[in-house]
Amino acid sequence: MVKMLKIGIVGCGAIGGSLAKIIKRDFAGRAFVAAVYDIADGKAADLSKRLCGSGRLAAGTLKQLIARSDLVIEAASAAHSREIARQALGARKDIMIMSVGGIVSHAAELRRLAQKNGSRVFIPSGAIAGIDGLKASGGVTVKKVILTTRKHPRSFAGVRYIQDKKIDLEAVTKDTVLFSGSAKDATVLFPQNINVAAVLSLAGIGAAKTEVRIIASPDTRNNIHEIEIESSAGKIFTRTENVLHPENPKTSYLAVLSAAAALRQIIEPVRVGT
Ligand SMILES: NC(=O)c1ccc[n+]([C@@H]2O[C@H](COP(=O)([O-])OP(=O)(O)OC[C@H]3O[C@@H](n4cnc5c(N)ncnc54)[C@H](O)[C@@H]3O)[C@@H](O)[C@H]2O)c1
Structure with missing residues (x-):
């Protein structure tokens, strides 16, 4: 049984x-x-x-x-x-x-x-595609992993970093880079928004070397994650446009x-x- x-x-x-x-x-x-x-x-x-x-x-x-x-x-x-x-x-x-x-x-x-x-x-891979290829690339030298995340400004409401930087999310009318740096810093500053950066770091070259850009995008209805991976096995690019969870717009379904x-x-x- x-x-x-x-x-x-x-x-x-x-x-x-x-x-x-x-x-x-x-x-x-x-x-x-x-x-x-x-x-x-x-x-x-x-x-x-x-x-x-x-x-x-x-x-x-x-x-x-x-x-x-x-x-x-x-x-x-x-x-x-x-x-x-x-x-x-x-x-x-x-x-x-x-x-x-x-x-x-x-x-x-x-x-x-x-x-x-x-x-x-x-x-789990979570709200991104490409973890399979990144893990396979671990068998060779991975030179670069870059994550670009676009979310509607309202997804960042309540984030301490935004408050500290005095960024007025209501006033964001075009794509605005909120953060550019390592996944290590991104996961500390945006803990609820950037689980994908953490997964990517663990599957690939670590949080210090994984690069992250977080963009507040007023025209974006869905959470969009783009991933670029460069290794001696080749290049991978993925883009995921995620429908938001009806009960929590910070979470992709x-x-x-x-x-x-x-x-x-x-x-x-x-x-x-x-
Ligand atoms: N891995 C991914 O790709 C991914 C994607 C989206 C969200 N997440 C993360 O998953 C988690 C849940 O997301 P969600 O959208 O369901 O959030 P949610 O806010 O809808 O639900 C979280 C629930 O957990 C409860 N809770 C908080 N701390 C608790 C604790 N210590 N013990 C027991 N319950 C506790 C809250 O009361 C709430 O009911 C969040 O941390 C979120 O950042 C991960």
């Missing part, structure tokens, strides 16, 4: 809620949502009710959620993803991390912890689908792609 994978979801917002629905719809018989947890009052109970008609899936604490899961999916926040991953790995559970900006500087620590406890860390695809890779005996 095939063992059903018990999934615990931390963070019941746009990604966590959508993923839970997909798991219930598409993974029946192979995996199921065993527990959900959120720091905001009532959110876990609400999601639980939507999933099974009662609050029984809502865990009271992160520790309880981890105890009820084989695989923990972090869809909470960059401020907490490292600690959530440490606790899951410490309990010998696998972890899938969505708030990649929060762990990009701690990947070595999580790798050690996972190795020590026989657990695994999964980081493709990020949800990418996590579902990563989950499928974990469960399925056949894996296609790097």
